[in-house]
Amino acid sequence: MxxxxxxxxxxxxxxxxxxxxxxxxxxxxxxxxxxxxxxxxxxxxxxxxxxxxxxxxxxxxxxxxxxxxxAEDAGEAVSEDREPHLKLRAGLALAAAVVAMVVSMSLMGGGGASAGVARWFLLVLTVAVMGFVSPQTYSRAWSAARYGSTNMNTLVAIGTLAAFGYSLAATAFPGAFERVGLAPDVYFEAVVFILAFLLLGSVLDARARRRATDALRGFAGLRPETALLVRDGVEREVGLAEVLAGDLVTVRAGDRVPVDGVVIGGRSAVDQSLLTGESVPVMRSVGDEVIGGTINLDGPLTVRATNVGAAGVLAQMQRLLEQAQTSRAPMQRMADRASAVFVPVVLGLAAATFLVWMGVGGFGVRMLPRAVSAAVAVLVIACPCAMGLAVPAAVTVAIGRAAQRGTLIKGGEALERLARVDVIGLDKTGTLTVGEPRIVGVRFADGISEAEGQRFLEIAAGLEARVNHPLARAVVRYVGGSVDIDDVAVEPGMGVSGSVGGLRVVLGNDAMLAEAGVRVAEPGARATLVHLAVDGKHVLTLQAEDVVRDSAALALGELRGLGVAVHMLTGDRVEAAASVAGELGIVGDAVHAGLLPAGKMEFIRAMQGAGHRVAMAGDGTNDAAALAQADAGFAIGSGTDLAREAGDIVLMSPSGSLALTAIPDAIRLARRAVRTMKQNLWWATIYNILGLPVAAGVLYPHFHVLLSPVLASAAMALSSTSVLVNSLRLRRFQ
Missing domain, CATH: 3.30.70.100 (Alpha-Beta Plaits)
Incomplete structure (x- = not known):
């Protein structure tokens, strides 16, 4: 698919x-x-x-x-001129409505020749507005009717045509109205005002929609159109599409990085705030990765392109953000069911309103003006837009705001689940800690010579060179050299095995060696231990230490303040886990050490079985199953593999500079977004529940209050705008 x-x-x-x-x-x-x-x-x-x-x-x-x-540009989205010359047409319609109101006031003095002239003038003015200023209302209503469907244009078209038809009859045959005791009143100004307010509402909606999708267009604007390509020692400016993986590009100070790549020359500070939410520029030098769309601040960089076009982080973010904003939130299902039958129900209610008002006068013609007015008011005050926009508006703005802060939430369903989280499991290495451990010591088994020890270290480095894990990178850095290993097999969360020179070699934690039948007797230590066994014998142990993230303690305090219980889930040894847990105030049965990937997933299942909504945050392959099982999975990493992350939420900040406070921030934003969805749905429902009966005239018998079609159209125009404006408050989330 x-x-x-x-x-x-x-x-x-x-x-x-x-x-x-x-x-x-x-x-x-x-x-x-x-x-x-x-x-x-x-x-x-x-x-x-x-x-x-x-x-x-x-x-x-x-x-x-x-x-x-x-279009090729994924960021191309809603524009204010969704309909041609929308602002101009709205302005013309409002001007015509004011003129119609002034002329209509002259009709209050009675009949006569001047009244007839005024009615014909209003007729011509109304036809001009209907046919030239707002023809889409009628063409779209007709198009829907041809295919047996209805929409908001159906309500407006029927309402305005009914008022226009009544007014046309009163203008053409005033004597017939007078003979049955009716004044030849016209509703031309109501028709013009209804269309004017409809266009004004469209202008306001378009502006609000544009602001709601600003984040998506913002990512599109990060991509430069050209790059300084270096080939055969010659530097020339080319279109971005001409840059291929492996090409060299020069990035001058002040320019945007055109593609994802690795720095092979130069050193400079890079502003990644618009992509990752980091407020402080990060230093990039030879060997460091840079992301397309970020800004080079200080000096020139030479970058070898790695991911270009659709494979780049920026392009992936645009696609995933667009998919997320299009996805359906569970809360929207109720609104969808109501919207599907909304227009037919309103048409039936308008017909019933007309018949009831006519029945008040014994189906006599005396009630015809009020019956027409009330039925038209019912048609135009109904607004399925407000209910249809209630949830997606909040989802779109919230997901866009999160993306601007370096957090990619993959859809409305993930947003709702995140809002209900009350337990979170946090991986240790790379999540609570910086994830770049260093080897602080090595202990060889008895009888190992210096030469043998160096050989065994190179074997360990050769095994770890095949693994993408922070601890593996630490071993490779520590040893420096390595040997080629055959038949390498990785056991996620445990270690790696292979063969060299006909000998079976196993490198990993206690569980890995125990599974291989090798017993390791090491005293308790706060460091993480990595053991190497050769041909069934333990030969060395590497000691690694990691650093707790600066933001970890603050993030955990904020999570507890939100009522979220914090648990540490790690495959590391009990002693190493206890050291980090103690530093962060995680105590007792909230520390779970020595867990394999299946153990992390089972913990989450157990908490879910107890009725909790569980989040999981992790950065490694061994966390993928737990991330997928969790109600909300936070995938932590550099963002280079966005498309295949198992998590529902991706924290885009590079691993070394990640601020864990992004996790409680995301939960707060999700809760506020869900609250906004409920407010929007409540407003849309109450608006129609109260507005439709008032328009039908239920207040008239006791209070003599009858809503005019003009006021009904103004209320209709503002209803969906109010939902959008309420959702836009999420853009100010800090």
Whole structure:
């Protein structure tokens, strides 16, 4: 199965979103389809062998909407001019509405020739607004009707056409109204105001949507368009697409790094804040990795490109962020079910309102103006947009804000699960500690000569050279040289084995050697111990020490303040784990040492079985199973392997400079986002529950309050905007 994100045009409300999703899901070979109303995009999972992309576009078109293939720029998103000249048309409609209101006031004096002229003027003005300023309302309503669907445009179109038809009859045949005792009142100004407020709401919505998706566009803006390529000793400026893996590029002071790579010349401070959330620039020199999109601050660097184009960290972040913002949060399911039937229910309620008002007068014509006014008000005050945007708006802003702070949350479901976390398991090496241990000592078994000892050290380094683990890198650095090892096999969380010169060699912790049938008798020590056995005999032990992260104690205090119980899960020895735990105030049964990967996963399962929501934070391969099992998994690393991380949340800061306070920050943001979702859903529900009956006239018998279509349209225009504005408060999260 493959995924594609299609830009969708013509959607205005949650009903539109539902119709597009249904149309895409009905295409044979489509596994899933999720539509983001906020970003006007659909993320489709499909079988490329069974589905042609043209079939997806055709399905959307048959549903009455527009779809296109994605542009190369993943950051291209919502723009304020989603409809052509939106601001201009809104301004013209508002000006026309003011003119219509002034002319309509002249009609209050009674009839006469001047009144007839005023009505015809209003008729022409209204036709101009309907046909030239806001034609999309009617074309989209008609398009939806052709395919048997409804949306917000359906409500507005029916309401304004009903008011226009009544007003047209009163203008063309005033005498017929007067003969039955009705004043030939017109609602042209109401029609113009409804369309004007609809366009004004679209302008406000477009601006709010653009701000909600600023993070995605911000990542797109980090990518430079050109690079200084060095080939055959000649430096020339080329387009970014011409840079290949292995090429050399020069990055001048003040320029953005064009691609991911390794520094092979120069030394400079690099600002990574927009990608990783780090507030302090980091030094980069020969051998260090740099990420495309970061800013070189001090001196020139020569960089060998490693990941280019779609393989780069920035491109991966853009894709994952877009997918995350498009994903559906569980809380949205209720809103989706309501939105699917919302428009038909409102149409039925408007019809019932008209009939009830006519019934008040014995189905006589005297109540016709009020019946029309009330039915139109019911149609235009209803706003499925507010309910459809309630959850995705909060999800989009929250995930975007987290990404700006160097934390990538992979979707609305992960965000909701994270908000409910009350227990967290933290790996020790590379998570609570810096993850770059150093070898502080070596102890050889009795009878080992100096030459033999050096040979055994080189064997240990040869084994560890095949392992991507902080402890393995420490061994390689300590020894310096190594020998080639055959038949290397890695046991995650335990060690590595192989053969050299026909001898079986095993390097790892106590459990690894015990499994190989080798008994190691070492006194308790605070250091992490790595043992080497050759041909079934223990020959040496390496002692490694790591440094606790500066931010660890503060982060654990913040987690406890949030009501989250902290546990340390490590495969290290009890003595080494107790040393770090004591320094951080983790005591008693909250310290779990000597755990294999399966043991970490079992701990999480046990806590979940006891009713807890469990998070896990780890940086190694041996943590992958626990990260996947956890309700919310924090994957800690440099971000170079984003696409295959097992965690729900990726902390982008490079391992050595990681601030663990990003974990409680993410939990706080998730809880605030979920609170905002609930507020939005509550507002959207209460708005419609209260607004629809008031528009229908339930207050009129006792209070003589009847909502005019003009006020109803203003309320409708502001409803979805209020939901978006409330969600945008998450952008200020610190």
């Amino acid at each position: 493959e995924q594609i994100t299609l830009p969708i045009g013509g959607m205005t409300c949650a009903a539109c979103q539902h119709h597009v999703e249904v149309a895409l899901r009905e295409v044979p070979g489509v596994g899933s389809a999720e539509v983001n109303l906020l970003a006007n995009k659909a993320m489709v999972t499909y079988d490329p062998a069974a589905v042609r992309l043209e079939a997806l576009l055709g399905a959307v078109a048959e549903a009455g909407y527009e779809a296109s293939l994605p």
